[in-house]
Amino acid sequence: MTHPTDTGVRRRASDRPPALADLLGEATVLEITEQAWTALVGEDEVLVPLPAPLPAVTRSSWVEIVGPWTGTVVLTCGADTAVELTGALLREHAPAVLEDEDVDDALGELANVVGGNVKAVLPGPSVLGLPEVGTTPPAGREANTCRVAVLWRGQPLTVSVQSPAV
Amino acid sequence: MKILVADDSRVMRQIVIRTLRQAGYDDHDIVEAEDGRDAYDKVRSENPDLVLSDWNMPNMTGLECLEALRGSGSAVPFGFVTSEGSAEMRQKAADAGALFLIAKPFTEETFRENLEGVLA
Numbered sequence: 001m002t003h004p005t006d007t008g009v010r011r012r013a014s015d016r017p018p019a020l021a022d023l024l025g026e027a028t029v030l031e032i033t034e035q036a037w038t039a040l041v042g043e044d045e046v047l048v049p050l051p052a053p054l055p056a057v058t059r060s061s062w063v064e065i066v067g068p069w070t071g072t073v074v075l076t077c078g079a080d081t082a083v084e085l086t087g088a089l090l091r092e093h094a095p096a097v098l099e100d101e102d103v104d105d106a107l108g109e110l111a112n113v114v115g116g117n118v119k120a121v122l123p124g125p126s127v128l129g130l131p132e133v134g135t136t137p138p139a140g141r142e143a144n145t146c147r148v149a150v151l152w153r154g155q156p157l158t159v160s161v162q163s164p165a166v
Numbered sequence: 167m168k169i170l171v172a173d174d175s176r177v178m179r180q181i182v183i184r185t186l187r188q189a190g191y192d193d194h195d196i197v198e199a200e201d202g203r204d205a206y207d208k209v210r211s212e213n214p215d216l217v218l219s220d221w222n223m224p225n226m227t228g229l230e231c232l233e234a235l236r237g238s239g240s241a242v243p244f245g246f247v248t249s250e251g252s253a254e255m256r257q258k259a260a261d262a263g264a265l266f267l268i269a270k271p272f273t274e275e276t277f278r279e280n281l282e283g284v285l286a
Binding site: 035036038039040086089090091093102105106108109112113115116117119120124125128130131 | 223252
């Protein structure tokens with residue numbers, strides 16, 4: 001009786017990180033983003049799920065999730081849209097001229113709220129990082145990215161749940 | 167009465183304060199803290215009637231702040247306002263002595279439901 005060659009590798013299916021597509025769909029990401037918008041930006045603030053090209057100058061914010069699934073939740077919009085969003089969040093408390101720090105804070109907090117709710121639907125236990133702002137972090141494989149493109153006040157905005165680039 | 171709002175995001179502190187006002191708590195004094203360490207210090211110096219704190223903050227998290235407060239003998243009513251509302255975190259919050267955990271995004275109704283009875 002012959003036996004298969006033992007390669008010495010011990011691997012179970014559960015050792016592999018779960019595929020994002022099995023955990024999360026675009027509809028869920030859109031719903032989470034819409035809830036964040038309605039509650040934080042304003043009750044009448046509608047997100048229209050229509051893809052449109054982002055402008056040349058963009059601003060991104062993101063939070064990292066580390067756990068059975070590890071990756072980032074990234075919010076990206078045009079630089080002008082980021083300023084408009086900050087004004088909408090601060091409402092009557094918005095200063096006449098918004099500082100970069102305010103815009104980073106506002107965009108970071110939106111990513112934080114969306115990211116926290118994305119984390120809640122992913123398998124745990126996992127840890128949510130603090131929000132970061134800057135150039136959009138590179139994404140991993142397309143198959144491990146869930147991306148939602150919407151229009152807010154006619155301006156394009158994307159939310160990506162993405163595995164890290166390897 | 168005095169409410170201490172702790173969040174490392176100034177924008178989120180403004181949103182929490184605005185939601186408090188919308189929920190009808192517009193005659194309370196508000197004190198702001200920008201992280202858990204600042205919140206801990208301001209509980210000692212300002213003696214608030216309630217702390218509404220974010221969880222995930224630099225320097226000292228909201229949970230570490232609550233644990234430090236309870237460890238030092240403070241019984242100040244404490245609730246979390248955080249972007250994470252998993253059952254595990256709610257349990258951790260309750261175990262540490264938090265009265266409630268409000269998950270972001272929230273509405274004025276959520277605030278009313280959780281603060282009723284705390285801010286009579």
